[in-house]
Amino acid sequence: MTLRASRGSSPSRYQPGQGFDSFTLKNTAKTMQTNDLLNVTPDALVKAIVRRRETLASSLPKELERRSEENDRAHSLAKAADEEGKANEDLSNQIDENETFRRRTVSRLWSVRHAVEDTEEALVFWREMEAGGWGHLLEDAQRVEQGGASSYALRKKNEVEDV
Amino acid sequence: MTNRFHQDLASQPREEVEATYAATLAEVNRLDEERQRMYIDKKLRSEVIKFAVNKIQHPPVIEHPEEHANLIQAIEEKNEFDRLLSLRDELASRLSVPRHRLVQAMESFYHRLTAPAPASESPHLGAEIEMFSRFFEMQAMVKAYDEHRGLHHELDGARTSLLETVKAINREDRKFSQRLTKNSERSRPLRREAGRLRAFLKDIPGANPLPVPEQVEEFTLRLAAGNSLSIEEFAAMLEHGGLTNFEDTEAPAPTPKKRRASSMRRAEPMRGRRRQNGQG
Numbered sequence: 439m440t441l442r443a444s445r446g447s448s449p450s451r452y453q454p455g456q457g458f459d460s461f462t463l464k465n466t467a468k469t470m471q472t473n474d475l476l477n478v479t480p481d482a483l484v485k486a487i488v489r490r491r492e493t494l495a496s497s498l499p500k501e502l503e504r505r506s507e508e509n510d511r512a513h514s515l516a517k518a519a520d521e522e523g524k525a526n527e528d529l530s531n532q533i534d535e536n537e538t539f540r541r542r543t544v545s546r547l548w549s550v551r552h553a554v555e556d557t558e559e560a561l562v563f564w565r566e567m568e569a570g571g572w573g574h575l576l577e578d579a580q581r582v583e584q585g586g587a588s589s590y591a592l593r594k595k596n597e598v599e600d601v
Numbered sequence: 602m603t604n605r606f607h608q609d610l611a612s613q614p615r616e617e618v619e620a621t622y623a624a625t626l627a628e629v630n631r632l633d634e635e636r637q638r639m640y641i642d643k644k645l646r647s648e649v650i651k652f653a654v655n656k657i658q659h660p661p662v663i664e665h666p667e668e669h670a671n672l673i674q675a676i677e678e679k680n681e682f683d684r685l686l687s688l689r690d691e692l693a694s695r696l697s698v699p700r701h702r703l704v705q706a707m708e709s710f711y712h713r714l715t716a717p718a719p720a721s722e723s724p725h726l727g728a729e730i731e732m733f734s735r736f737f738e739m740q741a742m743v744k745a746y747d748e749h750r751g752l753h754h755e756l757d758g759a760r761t762s763l764l765e766t767v768k769a770i771n772r773e774d775r776k777f778s779q780r781l782t783k784n785s786e787r788s789r790p791l792r793r794e795a796g797r798l799r800a801f802l803k804d805i806p807g808a809n810p811l812p813v814p815e816q817v818e819e820f821t822l823r824l825a826a827g828n829s830l831s832i833e834e835f836a837a838m839l840e841h842g843g844l845t846n847f848e849d850t851e852a853p854a855p856t857p858k859k860r861r862a863s864s865m866r867r868a869e870p871m872r873g874r875r876r877q878n879g880q881g
Binding site: 560572 | 694697698708714715716717721723726730734738741742
């Protein structure tokens with residue numbers, strides 16, 4: 439995703455679909471064979487999650503810095519426009535625009551701050567899991583392996599009983 | 602005086618006619634018995650086919666399995682088909698999600714959990730934990746499907762085999778119908794002849810020879826086997842007390858005739874409501 443924050447503008451609104459890569463000749467969709475998916479172990483998946491989280495964590499301080507700068511700039515712009523607006527009533531549109539921009543930057547800043555907190559928490563959690571503590575996460579899988587019903591089937595059954 | 606139906610018998614010795622009558626009657630009885638057996642067989646086939654195509658829940662009892670190998674085979678194949686079907690249904694209800702959907706979801710989850718993404722698109726910790734747990738549950742579900750991969754082939758095979766056996770029984774059934782028709786065609790003139798001989802021996806003057814009647818039990822068997830009855834047969838059944846009670850071959854006791862009411866007007870005065878003149 440291209441961020442235009444460094445040029446003092448809002449980031450692109452384009453959001454690629456989650457879990458989906460665009461299918462072009464340059465960037466082919468990364469499909470996994472069923473066998474590959476069946477061979478994924480909890481250990482390997484935890485490691486992959488930790489790796490992704492670490493990559494994300496390394497990029498977040500810069501992102502936070504950018505968003506803070508953007509927010510500061512939005513604040514100063516809004517303040518300046520507000521002061522000018524007191525002298526000149528024709529600048530009301532400018533004031534509204536700056537205020538909208540300021541609110542948006544606050545929201546983005548909080549999103550990044552939440553992401554930072556979440557990433558820290560996630561890293562702690564998944565690093566614990568890395569040590570082999572994922573057993574409680576595999577209870578449903580173990581039930582299915584032992585011939586029990588899947589959680590989807592149980593949910594469906596409960597829905598039918600509720601009706 | 603010999604009537605025109607018995608002219609050929611008049612010149613023969615009575616013992617010879619009696620012997621012919623006995624032989625004809627024996628042949629008629631033999632054909633009747635054979636036909637009854639065939640009707641029972643036909644009914645059995647019909648019920649086995651009904652069982653095979655799920656129209657009835659329980660198979661018929663086959664008393665002589667050695668004579669009906671194909672029927673036994675059909676029943677066994679149907680039981681096997683039912684067993685495989687219940688296994689498949691059990692698996693489907695246990696897992697609830699089709700295999701291809703599981704693979705799609707697993708791929709999506711794996712990608713979201715592992716592919717680098719900006720913070721705004723990255724799943725939060727709660728979603729990650731949920732996807733991690735679901736991923737391995739789905740992995741177990743796909744493995745369960747793969748373990749039972751042979752089940753669908755077996756089910757298809759059992760269905761095809763059962764249909765082939767049913768077709769074979771149907772073919773045999775058609776041949777059986779032809780045999781039944783031939784039997785009836787052979788029996789009818791013999792029965793007529795036996796009736797003629799009996800009438801001659803009983804010396805019924807001017808009797809129009811009545812054929813020896815068919816055994817009424819046969820009608821039940823024929824109806825049970827899904828066959829039709831001729832108008833004469835229906836008439837015979839009605840004569841013997843209707844479709845449900847045709848075994849009673851005795852003629853019904855004559856009921857006393859009801860005296861018809863006289864059409865003449867009674868001479869007694871009739872008490873009715875008095876006419877009002879409107880002057881009272």
